[in-house]
Amino acid sequence: MTEPNLPSGNDTDTNSSAIPGTAAAWERATLERLAMATLIEQRQARRWRNGIRIAWLVFVAAVAWFGWERGAAPADVSKPHTAVIEIKGEIAAGGDASAEQVVSSMRSAFEDSGTQAVVLLINSPGGSPVQAGIINDEIHRLKAKYHKPVYAVVEEMCASAAYYIASGADKIFVDKASIVGSIGVLMDGFGFTGLMDKLGVERRLMTAGENKGFLDPFSPQTEKQRAYAQTMLDQIHQQFIGVVKAGRGNRLKETPETFSGLFWTGQQAVEMGLVDQLGNLDYVAREVVKAEELVDYTRRDNVAERLVKRFGASIGEGSVHALKLAPSLR
Template identity: 70%
Template sequence: MSSIDPGHEPGLRDHTPATPPAAPASSGDSALIAQLARAYLDDRRRERRWRIAFRLAWLLLGLAMVLLAYSQRVATNTQTGPHTALIDVRGEIAVDSEASAENLLSALRSAFEDAGSQAVVLRINSPGGSPVQAGIINEEIRRLKALHKKKVYAVVEEVCASGAYYIAVAADEIYVDKASIVGSIGVLMDGFGFTGLMDKLGVERRLLTAGEHKGFLDPFSPQSDAEKAFAKAMLDQIHQQFIGVVKEGRGKKLKETPEMFSGLFWNGQQAVELGLVDKLGSLDYVAREVVQAEEVIDYTPRENVAERLVKRFGAAIGHGAVQTLRSQAGALR
């Protein structure tokens, strides 16, 4: 006989849902902790890989620099045969430029000291620049010529003007193309004045100085006649220094005219006629026919290979770091 549970009608099914077993209270926290632990371990692994990559990259870079220095030392100590030493004077003559005194003086010394160099050629393509930098280079060329008893030739390509010509006159001879631009024997000081514009706009200049002329050549203040005269006298003195260097370098070759030192410039053919330069000729012509050492070795200082490696390495590391940060940011979303 089947027993009937009191309180339940026979034949009816119990629809009361079964209560699931209670999950442990800490299971959600454990999953979150495990997820955080995995993320932390992944970050640590990435950091370790980056540290290893950084160290390996710096090691390789250090080895490359050591090898470069060694190869340069070997090249310097290697005896070269008879050749024409070439130094390029390109672009603006200024501090921190390719044609700065610091760069060119080291190249000049290397060229003169090499027993194989038969003469030094300055290949010039420059509109000029700092009279101080040009003066330092001019004086060093003359000193090295006297010390090593070697000839110096200047070969002009497109332009040899102002400070570039200041350098060129230290050479024993100057060669040009018939269409080269030569000259501009003068000095300038340029700037802007905004006082009229400020008056129209109603802008007041408030300049406090200790010293009567401390605001000399301030573009936002009126220029006095006394300050203008002072600047002109200074420029005239530098101009006379320039003229003296040209006359000393060119000597009796110059066929002086009233415009020669006025700041005008001439083409190569006219410059030959005026005695500003000697002859028409190219680098190959000078090396082959004048120096008679057809092989040309370039002593011009170029951008250091190690510096290029450092720049590229830095760019690559920066790119890699950015990519890593992006990937980590994406993983946290």
């Protein structure tokens, strides 16, 4: 009698162990991949931390190397000289032509015994009326205290807030092609309410105070709000006009266009009494002050300070983004 052909014990053991063995290999491979990914991530994090530490070391070394001095004037300032202070670019808080920088420079120049006169070398399109007002007030205070003349020398441009500053000088010198004037005040912006309606976009602005968001470009502006803004601008304009009239006195040949916001060439400005005469820095030092040696008192941030400001700005950027979600008193 023939026996049935049954699988042997060895065959049964081999088939039963095939699947578990494959699963074990897959698990090992997966664990190896996870371990490798973790190792790579740890290495990248370690490199990042090392990079940050190196950046800090370079930063600290740069600050220590360049120091914090602003040495613009020479050591011996007791000899007769003409002090020069540059006012270039936008007149704004935190900038090179801010009231803080210019006033500090003027005080240093006036205090030195060898300073025969202070020359403001101007090349600016204007800026903040507040910053310009602070500088103008300080010009009058320092002149009265030290009894030293102040002259303004215009290069390419002396407009708006820059002319606000220049009007405090005893005399203003320009090139015949300089741009002078723009005695006015502006507040600019955009209105997108019509475009928003066409696109079907709804502006959701939440405020406490009915006029808090009246300068928001995505919200409509009422006539009452427009009139309020215009009144404010007119008031600042009158302050500007008063400063110019006080500074120029009888030299100013006022016309209906003088305070309209227009600007003129240096040659035209001489004829209008906005400035006194043509002349550059060397001419003023040689012929007017009678002290040809020029000493630059302009206060400038050195390399270390610029690094500090840029580094601080990069650190604060994340905080600014976080604060954007919070209510603002701006």
